[in-house]
Each structure stands twice: as structure tokens, then as C-alpha cells.
Amino acid sequence: MIIKRYVVNNMNEAMTRIRYELGSEAVIISQRKIRKPGIKGLFSHKIIEVTAAIENEISEQNQDVKESIEAIKKVVEQQNEIKEYPREPEKQVSNLHKNSGYVQESNTLNKKANSIDSTTDLMSEMKQMKTMISELSLMSELASSSKLTNDNIPGNNNKSDIEKMLEENDVDSEIIVNIMRKIENFKTKDELQTSEYEKLKLVLKEMIHVTKPSLQGRIVMVGPTGVGKTTTIAKLAGRLALVEKKKVGLITVDTYRIGAVEQLKTYADIMNIPFKVVYNMKDMDDAIESMNECEVVLIDTTGRSSKNKMQISELRTFVEKADTKNINLVLSSTTKNKDIKYIIEGYQILNYNSIIVTKLDETSTYGSILNILETAKKPLSFVTTGQNVPDDIKELSEDKIISLILGEDTIC
Numbered sequence: 001m002i003i004k005r006y007v008v009n010n011m012n013e014a015m016t017r018i019r020y021e022l023g024s025e026a027v028i029i030s031q032r033k034i035r036k037p038g039i040k041g042l043f044s045h046k047i048i049e050v051t052a053a054i055e056n057e058i059s060e061q062n063q064d065v066k067e068s069i070e071a072i073k074k075v076v077e078q079q080n081e082i083k084e085y086p087r088e089p090e091k092q093v094s095n096l097h098k099n100s101g102y103v104q105e106s107n108t109l110n111k112k113a114n115s116i117d118s119t120t121d122l123m124s125e126m127k128q129m130k131t132m133i134s135e136l137s138l139m140s141e142l143a144s145s146s147k148l149t150n151d152n153i154p155g156n157n158n159k160s161d162i163e164k165m166l167e168e169n170d171v172d173s174e175i176i177v178n179i180m181r182k183i184e185n186f187k188t189k190d191e192l193q194t195s196e197y198e199k200l201k202l203v204l205k206e207m208i209h210v211t212k213p214s215l216q217g218r219i220v221m222v223g224p225t226g227v228g229k230t231t232t233i234a235k236l237a238g239r240l241a242l243v244e245k246k247k248v249g250l251i252t253v254d255t256y257r258i259g260a261v262e263q264l265k266t267y268a269d270i271m272n273i274p275f276k277v278v279y280n281m282k283d284m285d286d287a288i289e290s291m292n293e294c295e296v297v298l299i300d301t302t303g304r305s306s307k308n309k310m311q312i313s314e315l316r317t318f319v320e321k322a323d324t325k326n327i328n329l330v331l332s333s334t335t336k337n338k339d340i341k342y343i344i345e346g347y348q349i350l351n352y353n354s355i356i357v358t359k360l361d362e363t364s365t366y367g368s369i370l371n372i373l374e375t376a377k378k379p380l381s382f383v384t385t386g387q388n389v390p391d392d393i394k395e396l397s398e399d400k401i402i403s404l405i406l407g408e409d410t411i412c
Helices: 011-022 057-084 088-109 111-144 161-168 173-185 196-207 229-243 258-271 281-290 309-322 337-350 367-376 398-405
Strands: 002-008 027-034 047-054 217-222 248-252 275-277 296-300 327-332 354-358 380-384
Touching (some): 173 196, 217 229, 229 296, 229 354, 248 281, 275 281, 281 309, 367 398
Parallel strands (some): 248 296, 327 354, 354 380
């Protein structure tokens, strides 16, 4: 990681220098106000000390290469060990041939002993055959009594067509089990004429909920890095300001990523709407107060890892300062199922009341929508379907979502 410290007169100067020297992916680690050194500093205004950092990708790549080389070495060593030490059965066969030679020599000296040995060998073979027959008989009995079925043999797949279809559409395995249980227990007025597929749709209808979003007052977007919060806010701002002709304001708390501030400021300038950057709690108060005349204030937040409780707690103070119940958790449809559970659990402390699913244009299956909604137990407000501002943001009906999940329809 490359870390640099900048002493500047204001944050605009700091952001310009950081972007020029470290790039738009740089992260601001800390900022504080200081005085200039010497006596003159006592009578002059305070300046700002900003510390920024960026990951050193080259060192990480080199580490990956080293790890790959070590892994290859281990495989080669294992292959050499196999070549040096033959398998035990081969030793046993070799010893058997030696022993048989010895027995033949003994037989030529003592025919009576040979006769006794032959009889003993014959009895041993008969006992082995009897044991094998008993084992085969036992296996046959177990199979016939259904104690050994395809379901109990690892690797065998005895799943229904509905289960296979849900798996192909990336629905989480635990959710599939829950769905199949509900289908089995589902009761309809005309049980005989209701197919399994129709029951599936009715079950999904009970599990999926959408909400008509209230686009008034302060609206906060939260979620991990890279899910598209900033672009989603720009789309909503464009829809409200340009299409619905509302007075809209933008506030961003995401000062850790230089490109995010500049991106949102560009959208605000194009749409001719007020824009404020928040660095601390006092800035938050001032920004909200300055937008009292706006009908809608959209607030972008810093992307945080759901595993970092300290960062989530810090984010919570900003969200609470916004004093609103309109909090949206933004998640990407390309997020892995295991990660969905961790993210939703980590962000629960922010008390979000609806879900926005992004990047539906970047996937060919839509089971992740069900995974997100069923895990969060919150309604869906919007989905995004591309990069175009403000067009690529939509509200979907429950029937449309079900069609997407089952592969009957696509978003495009």
C-alpha cells in the first residue's frame, strides 16, 4: 500500500493533488486541521493535513505468483514420492511369487506335505467364497428393503424438475428446500387440478413483496462498495428533477473514494441541482439545513464492509443524523449467495426498510433477487438495468419478478 500525506489550504486542493498523484481509486484515511509551523502559524488561519492511500497492486500480483510457484513445487514433489515408493500391492505380489517358488521346492522333497497344504488351501478358498456369498446376499436384502437407495449414495442426483430448475436459476439451496416444503404443504381449493408448477408460482407470490417507494423528503442509500449506490442515486435524481420536475438536492458522505465525489458532482452540475460534500457531523447538519427547500434530498454513503462493525457503526451515526425512515439497502444481483447473507446481517443495524437490486443487466439468471428478498425479509423498491441515467431504473411487479426468477422472461 502507498500512503502519502498532504498539507493543503482546502479539501478541493487535496482532492486534486491526490487524484493526480495516486489516481481516482485512492482512499482518504484521515484529515485534520493544523497550524502552520513557527510563530506565523499562531496568527494565520489553520490548514488541513490529509492522509491518503492506494493499494499497491504490483506487490499483490507478485505474492500471487510466488504462491502459485510453491503450489506447483508441492505437486512435483508428490509425484516424485509416488515414483520412488511403489504401491504395497506390487510388493505383496512379488513376495507371493517368491513364496510360491519356495513351496514348489518343498513339494518336490515332501509329497505328503504338499497334499496337506493343497487341502488346506482348498478349504481356505471355500471359506472365502462362502463369506463373499453371504455379503452379496446381505447387500441384496438391504437394497430390496430400501435401506440402500439412490438418495443415500453420495453423488447421486434424485431431484425433482422444479428443484433442478431453481438451481439452474441460482436460487440458494436452503431457500429451495424451504420452497419444496411449502409446495408439499400447499393447499388449494381445487387440489387435483393444481400442478406443481402452479403451486410453485403461488408459493413465490407469498415470499416476494414489492413496495411503492415514497420519493419525498430525505432518502438514504447504504450498501457495500461496488454495488452501484452512486449511479443509482444519479438515476433517481434525474428521474425526479428532469422527468417529475421536483426540487432535488444531493448530499454525499462518500469522501473516501475521490472518483465518487467527482462523479456525483458532475451529475448535479448537469441537472443544475444543489450538491454538498459531508466530511463530519457538523457538515451533515449544515448540508441538510441548506436543502430545507428541496422536496427530495438524496444521500449517498460510503461503501463499507459488512464484516467491519466499527465502520458500520460510524456509518450509522451519519444515517441517524439524516433523521429519516426511508433507508434503502443497495445490493448487486451478481453478489454470491454466501456473501448476501453476511451483507444483510451486517447492515441490519442501519434499520433499512427496503431493497434496491442493481446490475440486472450483468447476469443471465435472476434467482439472486429471491435470495436477497427472502434473506432480508424486506420489500423491493427498485431495480437497475444498466448505466444510462436516468432511464435504467425500474419498479417491478411481483409477477414480473417471478417470471424472471423462473427463467420465463428477461430484463432486457
